[in-house]
Amino acid sequence: MLQLMDGWEHTPAFVVGPALDIMAGNSLATALHSGFDRFDNLARMVFVDPAGREFYQEWERAAHSCVAEIRAAYGHDPESARIAELVAELSAQSDEFAGIWKMHEVKSKSQEGKHLKHPEVGDLHIKFAAFTVNGAPHQQLVVYQAEPVSPTAVAFETLRGMAAEPKQAQAPGPVADLAAKE
Template identity: 80%
Template sequence: MSDGTPLGEFLRARREALEPRDVGLPDHGRRRVPGLRREEVALLAGVSSDYYVRLEQGRENSPSPRVLDAVAQALKLDAEATDHLNRLCLTVSQRPRDRGDTDVSPRLSRLLDGWEHTPAFVVGPALDVMAANSLARALHSGFERFDNLARMAFLDPAGREFYQEWERAAHSCAAELRAARGRFPESARIAALVAELSDLSAEFAAIWRTHEVRSKTQEVKHLKHPEAGDLFVEFAAFTVNGAPHQQLVVYQAEPAGPTAAAFGTLREASARWHGTNPANRAD
């Protein structure tokens, strides 16, 4: 059994997610434990069973790049999961530091505010919302707080209505946190958030145990706002130059389509709110 090292937990989870038929091995019926056996992974990777057991138990501290590539191929890891595997084997001195910055540059803030027709916001490694423009805040106005994407998805009841493909969104959030944990294993913020979500959401805890790894990329999301209705947004995330721990997230709508019209509705509602809220009036 794994001793609980991040490397061992990752290897075991990915091994248990595979069946013999997935890797071209004969299936001799029901097994007492799920997934591949350790000796089967060792065979596929071309290493001894004893070596692979040491690797999974955290007793092999410096596997070569060749061995890691062989294990990744044996476990059918994609490029991102393979990169994660390699990061788990870095020494403390080799790991990047999460500086815990909570500030967004003034230039980036001005860029966000200048996008009146596009929801845009900046998130940190733990999916904390660090800055957002008015349309992004209006888009997420149905949530109790627009502060952390993972907490919003798993702990706020509005998440299941807002994310029409909730399971997909939930898996994405957990996989993004797992990728961030691999990049910044010493981050107290990520550790605290994972502990909170694991304690308060059985669904998060179950997904977290699968060790899925995925960063934000590009895709289409189906969202539903309590006032604007259904929205189909094109989603993209970009690393911020000078602050690689931050990501700029942008939602776009098809020009002249229903979602663009809904964005207009949200923009008008946001303007009305700012105009009537005393906190936003000049003295």
């Protein structure tokens, strides 16, 4: 999977687990999220990292989406220690997370558009798609795309030039080893 993502030089791509832990990402995904303290968990990045409110231009939509995705994963695995740990952590650190969690919204990732703002390359209007990873239950490959010949495509090229060597994200807690699934 990592080898496949690394071949996508113009497309940020990463794999998330049920608790939205980032299990692996290509160098462009890492560069895209470089304004965050850590590129390790999407929900933590939205609710706890100060960069989240600037990066996600539609922050409230991103917040509701993260919580609804965690709820959906929790419905598939209500005994998940990792999801319970994340919910407890974020509930303690963010009143907004706790309030949205109590709403019981459920939604899985799909195909949508996002408006992001990177601290170095500015506004990004992306489309994304999430794909289930066969052989790795409840893991998803998330792929961001820019319209061809758009300001976002130009920004992705700038980020590509800034990108470090591809590396696997370090996610806390017990997550499945993506490499073992290949």
